[in-house]
Amino acid sequence: xxxxxxxxxxxxxxxxxxxxxxxxxxxxxxxVDDVMAAAWACALDxxxxxxxxxxxxxxxxxELVQHSxxxxxxxxxxxxxxxxxxxGQRSLHQQPDKLARGGVELFDLDGRDLxxxxxxxxxxxxxxxxxxxxxxxxxxxxxEVVAAWSDTRVFRDGRWxxxxxxxxxxxxxxxxxxxxxxxxxxxxxxxxxKD
Amino acid sequence: xxxxxxxxxxxxxxxxxxxxxxxxxxxxxxxVDDVMAAAWACALDxxxxxxxxxxxxxxxxxELVQHSxxxxxxxxxxxxxxxxxxxGQRSLHQQPDKLARGGVELFDLDGRDLxxxxxxxxxxxxxxxxxxxxxxxxxxxxxEVVAAWSDTRVFRDGRWxxxxxxxxxxxxxxxxxxxxxxxxxxxxxxxxxKD
Numbered sequence: 001x002x003x004x005x006x007x008x009x010x011x012x013x014x015x016x017x018x019x020x021x022x023x024x025x026x027x028x029x030x031x032v033d034d035v036m037a038a039a040w041a042c043a044l045d046x047x048x049x050x051x052x053x054x055x056x057x058x059x060x061x062x063e064l065v066q067h068s069x070x071x072x073x074x075x076x077x078x079x080x081x082x083x084x085x086x087x088g089q090r091s092l093h094q095q096p097d098k099l100a101r102g103g104v105e106l107f108d109l110d111g112r113d114l115x116x117x118x119x120x121x122x123x124x125x126x127x128x129x130x131x132x133x134x135x136x137x138x139x140x141x142x143x144e145v146v147a148a149w150s151d152t153r154v155f156r157d158g159r160w161x162x163x164x165x166x167x168x169x170x171x172x173x174x175x176x177x178x179x180x181x182x183x184x185x186x187x188x189x190x191x192x193x194k195d
Numbered sequence: 196x197x198x199x200x201x202x203x204x205x206x207x208x209x210x211x212x213x214x215x216x217x218x219x220x221x222x223x224x225x226x227v228d229d230v231m232a233a234a235w236a237c238a239l240d241x242x243x244x245x246x247x248x249x250x251x252x253x254x255x256x257x258e259l260v261q262h263s264x265x266x267x268x269x270x271x272x273x274x275x276x277x278x279x280x281x282x283g284q285r286s287l288h289q290q291p292d293k294l295a296r297g298g299v300e301l302f303d304l305d306g307r308d309l310x311x312x313x314x315x316x317x318x319x320x321x322x323x324x325x326x327x328x329x330x331x332x333x334x335x336x337x338x339e340v341v342a343a344w345s346d347t348r349v350f351r352d353g354r355w356x357x358x359x360x361x362x363x364x365x366x367x368x369x370x371x372x373x374x375x376x377x378x379x380x381x382x383x384x385x386x387x388x389k390d
Contacts, residue, residue: 015371018234018370019215020215020234021215022215040213043249050333054238078382084384134329139240142333174213175210175214175354178384179383180384181380181382182382183379184377184378184379186375191373
């Protein structure tokens with residue numbers, strides 16, 4: 001690993017998703033790893049941090065999440081544009097070598113048995129909070145974030161640093177048909193809210 | 196209204212939220228209107244289109260949603276940076292003139308009795324799908340999108356046009372502490388996924 005990685009305090013973990021990036025969802029069960037792309041992931045709570053993610057019934061990743069009770073939400077970068085698109089288009093059901101074909105390199109951190117995707121801007125290790133009705137009716141999964149890390153070149157001291165980081169480290173925001181947007185310029189609201 | 200507004204086909208409505216913008220949530224009940232900002236809103240399904248939004252128990256908007264069974268999710272623009280921040284900081288509980296102070300102008304469309312915020316890039320009219328457990332345990336609300344519209348300068352023919360629209364029409368992506376990012380440059384993934 002050549003990335004500089006540091007833990008993100010759990011009370012700052014929501015910020016990794018707050019601006020709405022497209023994410024990669026990864027999971028491992030009984031020696032099988034899968035990674036998929038998801039535009040429909042969202043923060044749900046601050047403390048303890050929770051998040052939602054929509055996992056279609058056709059995906060192998062969903063099966064691994066349901067069986068293992070754990071998953072990782074990671075935030076890919078502009079440099080991972082094609083990787084993100086490809087793991088979103090292919091299924092491990094049809095292509096057992098999907099990850100290798102997509103250029104996905106996995107690693108682990110802190111001795112946790114979780115598949116993290118190398119090169120991302122941030123990673124959130126999650127414990128599934130079982131909600132069978134949501135999962136069945138809406139494909140909606142809820143996770144509690146139990147650990148988080150970031151590439152300190154682009155997120156450090158509790159905030160994103162897109163303004164000063166390399167543009168290749170910006171987050172991706174998917175629309176449709178292979179079209180993404182990178183996150184753009186910083187804007188600070190007038191904090192003098194007059195009462 | 197000086198904005199050029201057109202309906203968005205329901206099968207394209209998910210695209211309005213797919214790239215993760217911060218939204219404004221509005222609702223009306225018995226003559227009371229409220230508008231709040233929410234970074235935690237997310238598409239949930241394509242057809243019929245559904246979405247999730249997190250509404251804190253302290254907000255007046257949540258009460259209006261629960262009583263009326265309807266709400267509007269709208270996508271504010273860079274030009275509405277301060278408006279978005281202010282309606283996110285103030286509560287109608289404490290400030291009955293919150294909307295006027297925040298510079299919010301409301302209008303309606305197609306004869307629907309719903310408060311739409313003028314100047315936004317897009318609007319999604321939603322019917323609440325009651326899910327009492329989600330609402331109570333997670334502050335998580337699910338809506339079915341029953342109509343959608345866009346400002347055609349920035350979303351038309353079924354897709355966002357940030358590349359060619361005025362930069363003031365770009366969407367906002369909130370992080371924390373008054374810091375937002377505008378959506379940035381378009382990136383097209385290599386669609387030749389080799390099998």
